[in-house]
Amino acid sequence: MYNELHARSAFSFLEGASSPEELAAVCAERGMGAMAMFDRDGVYGAPRFHLAAQKIPIRAHIGAEVTSPSGWRYSLLVESREGYQNLCRLITKMKLRAKKSEGLVLPGEIAEKSHGLICLTGGDDGPLAHALARNDEGANGAAIPETPIERATQCVEQLCEIFGRHNVYVELQRHFCRHEEARNQAALAIARKLGLPLVATNGVCYAGPQQRELLDIFTCIRNHRTLANAGRLLARNSERYVKSPAEMARLFEDLPEAIANTQVLSSRLKFTLNDLGYRFPKYPAPDGKSEMQFLRERTQEGMIPRYGPPDSPAHERARPQIDRELALIEKLDLPGYFLIVWDIVRFCRANNILVQGRGSAANSAVCYALGITAVDPVGMGLLFERFLSEERGEMPDIDLDLPSGDQRERAIQYVYERYGKLGAAMTANVITYRGRSAAREIGKALSFDPETLDRLASLVSAWEYKDEYDTLACHFRDAGLDPNHPRIRKFFELCVAVQDLPRHLGQHSGGMVVCQGQLDSVVPLEPATMPGRVVVQWDKEDCADMGIVKIDLLGLGMMAVLEDSLKLIRDDYAEEVDLAHLPENDPAVYSALQKADTVGMFQIESRAQMSCLPRLRPECFYDIVVQVAIIRPGPIVGQMVNPYLKRRQGREPVDYLHPSLQPVLERTLGVPLFQEQLLRIAMIAAGFSGGQAEELRRALGFKRSQQRMRDIEKKLRAGMDRKQIDAAVQDTIIQSITSFALYGFPESHAASFALIAYASAYLKCHYLAAFTAAILNNQPMGFYHPSTLVKDAQRHGLKVKPIDVACSDWLCKLERYKKGREGLAVRLGLRYVKGLREEIGREIAPQRAARAFSSIDDLKLRVPEIQKSELAALASIGALNFIGGKRTHRRDALWQIERVARRAGPLLERPDDDSQANANENAHLAANANAESGCESKTFKEGVNSDGGAANSPLAAMTTEERLIADFSGTGITVGPHPLAYHRADLQRQGIRPASDLAKIPDGTFVRVAGAVIARQRPGTAKGFVFLSLEDETGIANAIITPQLFRQYHITVVHNPVLLIEGRLQNLDNVISVKAERVLPLSLTRADLSSHDFH
C-alpha cells in the first residue's frame, strides 16, 4: 500500500498549485491512508492540511523542505513532537536572521536540531541530486571525491551522521525523465551500499495533471519570465500529480520495497498537530499569590467603581454572576489569560491610550469589572456562555479596540517587550489571488501588454453584488477582447483556477499570539516587513483552529478620533470630557439620530443606517445597540428588519415564537436580532446548556456542514419535543435559528460599538469643531470622503478655514475667531496637500513659530528641502496667498515659486527681490498682519488683486472653476461653496430640486435631483439594486437604481461624478429617496470630485 510522502501545496508560494485541502481530498479519493506535506521553508499550510485530513480522515504528516546554503533543500519529516519543535526552531532561526521570504539553514544548526526528524534524500532539489550534478569542491575543504557517485555517497553518509542511519531514507521519484532515472540508479546503488531503506514518492506539486499549467504560470511569476521565454524553467511534463497507489506500484514494480516502505515510514510518524504542546503564559502574580487569587482580588477591586460598594443593590445583583464566571475561569485554568489582557488594558490606561474590549468578551462581568470592556453584561442581561463555556473546550477570544496608528503600535510593542521576541508574535494574513491580482499576473505570464493588463485589471469589478453580467467573460468583452480567442480562453481558465490560492504572507492587522516559554517551538516565526515585528507562519483562523490563544489589538479609527477630540477639547475649549461618564440620553444626540443627521458618526453613518434611523427613531442607548445590529446581513437576509420596525411603530402586533421565549425576545419586540437571543432560544425551547448553544452557533458558522446541521436539528427537535412545543412552532424556531445564526451580530459586540457610536454622536453634537478636526486628522476612515465631512460640518455652522502656510500645521487644528460671533473654526492641515511630503509639512510649523515667513523665498530658504512641485501644490490651492502678510492670488504665488525654485544665485538676484535681506522687515509686517487677523478667515476674494504689492504677476487670477479644480485636485476638499452652488440658478431653471427640498415634497411626486456622487453601493443583500448618494450645497439626496436601469445606464452611473436623476420621490416615514427612472450625466465642473464606491 502506497502513501504519498512528499507533496508540496500552494503554501510553498509559487512552487505548488493546489491547496492543502484539495491535496488531502484527492489523496483520500485515491485510497491512500496518509500523506506528508512539505512546504518550502515553513509549515504554512500545515493547520489546513491537518484539519482537512482530520475530516476525511487520513493521517496528515508534517514536514518541510528547508533550504541549505548551497541552494538544495533538506526534505524533513516530523516524527515526534520534539522533531516538530526542532523544525519550528530551525525555520525560525533561519528566517529571523534573513530578510522577509529569504533564509538558509546552516549545517551546524541542522545537526543540533535533528532529533525527531527524518530526512529524505529528496527529488530534483534534494542533496542527492545536487551532489550528483555539482562540479564544485567539497564543503568545508573536505577531500573532493572524484566521481559523482562517490560525491553522492559521501553526501548521504553526511546525512546519516546528522540524522542517524535509521532516520535517512533514500528517495526515489519517477516522472518519466531520463536524468531522473539515472539519479534513481545512483540512489539505488548508494542505498544498497550503505544499507539504507528506499522510499518511493511522487514529489507532488498539484492534485491533478491539469494543474501543471498553473504551476508553469507560477514558475513564470517566480522567475519574472513569460511562458514564451521561460524555456526549460517550465515543467517537463504533467506527472507531479497525486497518483493512485496502483499507478505508483506499477511505476515501481521493480522496487516493491520502495512502495512498502511508504507504509513503514508513515507508521513511524507519530506526530500530528493535535500534539502541538502549546501553553498559554502564566501571569507572574506578586507576593506568592496564585493567579486565581490575584484575579479574584482584581475583580473584587474593579467591581466597586463598576457596581458600587459591596452592599449596594447593583453589586449584590452582579455578585452571583461574577462568582459563577470566576468559578468557570478557575475550572478551565484561564486566570492567566484574563490577567494578561487586564495587564495590557492597564498599560494602555497608564499611558493614556483609549482602549475598549469588544466582541463576546463584553458578555463577561469579570471583563467588565477588570475594565477590559465597557458594557455591563449584568445590567443588559447578556449571555456569558456566548463568551466562555465548559463544553466548548476552547480558548476565549478577547478583542481590544485601540486608536489606530502610533497608540496601537505602543500597545503591540508592550506585548513584545513583556513576552519576549520568541514569546509573542503577530498572526499572519495569507494574501490570496483575487480578481485583479490574478488577472494581472497571469496576463503578464501570457505576454499581454501592460495597457491591456491595466484595462483588464481595472474592469474586474469590486461590487459586492455580482449579477449575471458581472463575469470575467463580460469583463473581457468590455475590455474589447474576444473571449473565444484561444489565448483569452486560456487566460480566463487560469484566472478562475488561481482564485483564492495563496500568493504571499502578510501580517494581520492586530492579532497577536503569546505563548508560555517559546512560541518558536509551536509555529515558526518570521520577520515582518514592519521593523520590530515578528509574524507567525499561520493566519488568525489557523491559530484559532490550533487552539492558540490570540488577542486582537485592533486599530479603530474612531477610537483615535475620540482620543484626539478629547485632547482638542481640553486644549481649545478648556473643558474636560470623560467618555466613561458622558451624560446619558442627551437630547441633541437623539434628535440628530432620529433625523439621520449622522455623517461621521461611528457605525450609524452609512446610507443604509441613515435610511433606517428615521424609522427606528432611537430614544435610548439600547435603541442604538439595536440600530448598530439591525443593518447587518443577518437581520436583512433573515427579513427581521421590517417586522421589527413595524412593531416599533405600532403597525404590527408584538408576538413571540412561543410564550416561553417572551423573556428572551421581549426587548426586541419578539423579533430575534442578536446571536445571544438565538442561543437563549435554543436553551429555553430545546433545553440546551449554554455550552451546547454556543456549539450550535459554531456549527452554524461559516464552515457549516450538512451533516452537522442535520445532527443539530435532530437535537433541537428532541429538546423541543421534550418541552412539548408543537411541530409548526418547531419549524419556525429552527428556521429562525438556522437562517440567522450565520450572519447575526452578537449583542455584546453591538453594545460595545453602540458605546462608541454614542460617544462619537455626543462629541459631534456638542464639540463639532474638535470632532471634525479629529476625524479629518484620522482619514481615511468611515463611509464618507473628507470633502463630504467638511461640507456636512459647514452645513452645521462650523467655520472651516483653508490651508494656509502662514497658519496651518501638518494636522487640522482649531482656531478661535471673532468675526460677528466668537467661535472655534477648523483650520485645515497641510496633510491634505497632495504631493507634500510629511517631513516637509511637519517642518513648516516650527519654522513659522520661530519667525513668520516673510515671503516664498524665505519659506524656501528656511525649509530648503521643499521641492518645486511641493511649492506648486501649495500655491495652486492658495496656501501661499497670505505669506508675508501680503494678499496675493494663487497665480501670483505660482508665478513666484517658479523663480524661487530656480534661484539664479546671489550675484544675479535683483535688489528688489524678497530675499533674506528684507526678511526681518517683512517678518515684522507678517507678524502684524497675522496678529491683526489672528490667522483670520480671508475676507479678501481671490481674483481681486487688491494691493498690487511686490508679488504682482502678469498672470490673471484663477476663475471660480479653476479654483475648484485646483482645490479638488490639490486637496480633495474645498472650503468654499459646494461646486453645485455656483450653478443653482441654472439647475433651478431646469426644475432640479435641492436636496434639502425633498423632505417637503409629497411621496410619489416626480422630481429631478442633481448632485456630486459621494457614494455608490451595490450591496450583496440588495439583489442588484444600486444606491447612490448625491451631495449638493444643501445636503445629501439618495437615489435607488433598479438592476434593469443600472444595466441601461451602467457607464453613466459608474463613471460620471455629477449626475442628474429623474424619478418618483419616495418618502416613507421620513426616509427619503428618489426611485430613478432616468440617469443623465451633468457637466458642471471639471473638478475631480471623489466618491466612496462599492462598499
Add this chain to the structure above:
Amino acid sequence: MAFASIHVPDFSVQAVIRAEPALRGRAVALLEGNPPLANVVAANLSALQAGIELGMTKTQAGDFGVEIRPRSPAQEKTAHAALLDLGWSISPRVEDTAQDTILLDLAGLASLSGTDEAVADRMAQQAESLDLVVNVAVASNVEAARLAARGFSGVSLIPPGEEAQYLGCLPVDALLPSAEILETLDRWGVRTCAALAALPVVELSERLGQEGVRLHELARCADSRSLVLAEPGHSFEEEMELEDAVEELEPLAFLLSRLLGQLCARLEARSLAAAAIHTRFELEPSFEKDFLRANDLRRKPPSKIYEKTLALPVPMRDPKVLLKLLRLQLETNPPAAPILKIILTAEPGRQRVAQGGLFLPVAPDPEKLGLTLARLTNLVGDGNVGSPEIADTHRSDEFQMRRFHSPRETSETSGKSERIAAGAATQTAELRTAAIFRVFRPGVPAVVELREGRPTRVRFRGMRGDVLAASGPWRTSGVWWREDGWHNDEWDLELQFHSHTTQAKRGLYRIYFDSIRQSWFVRGMYD
C-alpha cells in the same frame, strides 16, 4: 523672404487612404499591435466624430461602423517620400521637418510660380494629385509657417508683421514645449500663444530658463531660424511601369539589369553601396487564375503585390553580382502572375573599405559567400540556412537557425563573444556523453507493436525489428497555451532487425509516440 509649410493632418490615416483610394471620404481608424491585442492608434476626424477613441481595441472600434485598417509604416514612408517630392518639385530648398510636415524656402520663386498665394494654391493642388490633403501656410518666418500649417486647415497666408496676431489663438502645446513647462504654463492659466507672448520675457527666463525664452520667441513669431535643408534623393528607388506584362525571367532580368545599373550609379555618385535591395512588383490581375486558386483551399490566395528583400552580407554595388542574387531569389520564389510594375529600392550603406587583418584566418570573400548562401537558400528554403542553435525548451528536436555571419565580420566585431562561446563549448564538451545520437529529421513514421504498454516490435523504412530491450517512456509535454503544443512519450530501444538478404543486425534507436498526432515515429539512432 517667405517660407511655406506643408502639413498633412492625420498623416497615418492619409497614408493608408492614399494606397486605397476607395476609403476617401470615409471614417477610418488604424490599428497597431499584435492581434488580438491591437489598439486604435490613429483615426481621422470622421472616425473620431463617430465615437472612435484612441486606444480602443478592434472589437470595440468595430461597433462604430468605421473602416478599420492596420497602420502601415510602409505606406507612411511612401507618403512621406511623396511629400518630400512635392516639396522638391516646388523649391530646391526643403526642410524635412517631420514625417507629416515639410518647410520650403520660397525665395526667388516669384518669377517662376507667381505670388505666394499662387504658390500655396499650387502646392495644395499638387498634393491633391498625390492623394494627400494638406494644410499649407506661407509666412515670412519659418516657425510661423510651420505653426500655422499645423494649427489651421486649408491654405493660410500670413501677412508679414502680423504673425503674432495671427497665431495668437493657437494653443501653447502647438509650440511643442516640454511636459514640465506645459504643466507650468497650464498652472499659470497661460493656454494660448498670445497669452504666452504677453508675458515679460526677462521674468519668464528667470522662471522657465532658455526654453521659456525660446517658446516666448515662437509665440511672438520672433524666431528667425533658417531651414535645415534635406538632401534630395536619399531613398534610392527606381521604378518602371511596363506596357506589356512580363512573364519570363530572361526579359525580366534584362530590365532588372538596367534598373540595377542606374541604382548602382546613383549609389556610386554618393560613395555609397546597397546594403539591401527591396523588390516590389505589381502583378497583373488574372480573374480565372485567382478564381481557381481562391477555390483551391489548399493554396493561399495570391497577392497582387510581389515583395522581396534581398539582404546583402556586406554593402555592395556591383550590378552583376546584384543581378545574380536577384535572379536566384526570383527562381526560388517566382511571382504568381505577370509583372506590370517594378520598383527597386536600394537601402544605402557604407561601402566596405577596410582590408582584411593580417592575423585573421582566411575567409571567403563576403560577396562570394553571400552568393553561396543565397544559392543554398534557393536550394533548401528560407530559414534553413545559418548556424543551428538548440532552443530553450524540453521539446527534443527543437532548434532554431541563427543568421550566418562571415568569419571576417564576426572577428572584427565580436572577438570577446567568441571567447565566451569557446568557453561554453569546452564546458558543453565536458558534459557531453559518450554515445552519439543521430537525429532523423523529420522523424520517420513507424509502426509499433505493444504488449502491456511496452514496445515489442517496430517497423519503419521497410525494416522490421524485434525489441530486445526497452527503456522508457520518457515523457515530455509543453506549450499548452498555444495550439502547437506537444505531448510525446519517448522510448530507447535495442532492436534486432531481420532481413532475408542480410545478416541480422542490431541497433539502438529512439522512437516516440506523438499523442497529438496519435502516431509513432523514429527520432533517430545511437551510433
